[in-house]
Amino acid sequence: MTTINGDPFAAINNATSGAATTKKADTLGQADFMRLMTEQLSHQDPLKPLSNSEFVAQLAQFSTVQGISELNTTVGGFTSALTGDQVLKGAALVGHxxxxxxxxxxxxxxxxxxxxxxxxxxxxxxxxxxxxxxxxxxxxxxxxxxxxxxxxxxxxxxxxxxxxxxxxxxxxxxxxxxxxxxxxxxxxxxxxxxxxxxxxxxxxxxxxxxxxxxxxxxxxxxxxxx
Missing domain, CATH: 2.60.40.4070 (Immunoglobulin-like)
Structure with missing residues (x-):
């Protein structure tokens, strides 16, 4: 039989802002990749320069990173909207x-x-x-x-x-x-x-x-x- 849990909040909201900050600091963005590629170009072997195919592949990776970043921003907006919707639902149930x-x-x-x-x-x-x-x-x-x-x-x-x-x-x-x-x-x-x-x-x-x-x-x- 399904029963009501008397204490379901033990694991709720247990994430800390410090942990989130650390995670963000450990993540490379597009600007970081561009700096890395610039350094790579400036230090490449003149006798074995970066080929066109490798250059295009790295540009594609930069584009992918940017797309993922934009997607994360969009998903974050959806999450905020859903949270607001949950607040309204909760307020409507009180007293019922x-x-x-x-x-x-x-x-x-x-x-x-x-x-x-x-x-x-x-x-x-x-x-x-x-x-x-x-x-x-x-x-x-x-x-x-x-x-x-x-x-x-x-x-x-x-x-x-x-x-x-x-x-x-x-x-x-x-x-x-x-x-x-x-x-x-x-x-x-x-x-x-x-x-x-x-x-x-x-x-x-x-x-x-x-x-x-x-x-x-x-x-x-x-x-x-x-």
Whole structure:
């Protein structure tokens, strides 16, 4: 089952400007190649001068170097534009509900926790909710009418009738078909985007009670039909 990564930022933005400067200093540009060729011409053996074919080949190399440099500049512009687009996407998601894959569900101080599973067919879906110590605090049975989404809602009331404390609870789901066949299911839960972090490899959504999730984990923007 795919789960939300609680700390995906360990390797984000770990490059330093010093390293970039060193890399740039170690790279030869077209001007450097031209100086090298000039030195080569001024110090060549008069008895064995540079042939026309060799001269043309070196000019072609200089042209290639210039083309690569221009291409790098163009790609850098694309990267900056994409980063700006990511910022706008992140700002638009803050405060909105999303459905993400997770084996945990976040119960707020008041209200419900909800989500969905992809049912393989008609039957019964059983949800088992466990606290941090591994104790099962509640189970839910939801009828599935057919293949597709089956939503669930947990009101936060434990099996003993008490209100569970706010926080994250583990959740497992299993489907029992009409012929008695059992199947474990992945769970997808509703969460509200509290903020967005822009990493070097994309957007990360900060979800209260669940941690963080990459943008491509989002199954749906909006709540499940629970």
């Amino acid at each position: 509900s999303v459905v993400v894959p997770s084996d945990s569900v976040a119960l707020p101080a008041t209200g419900n926790a909800s989500g969905l599973v992809m049912s393989p067919g008609a039957g019964k879906v059983t949800f088992e909710i466990t606290d941090a110590s591994g104790v099962v605090v509640d189970t839910l049975d939801v009828e599935s009418t057919g293949k597709g989404e089956t939503a669930f809602t947990w009101d936060g009331i434990k099996a003993n009738g008490e209100r569970a404390a706010a926080g994250a609870y583990s959740i497992k789901a299993s489907h029992t078909a009409t012929d008695g066949t059992g199947t474990a299911l992945n769970t997808y839960v509703d969460a509200t985007v509290d903020s967005v972090t822009i990493g070097s490899d994309g957007l990360y959504l900060n979800l209260p009670g669940l941690g963080t999730a990459p943008l491509d984990y989002v199954l749906r923007i909006g709540k499940s039909a629970s």
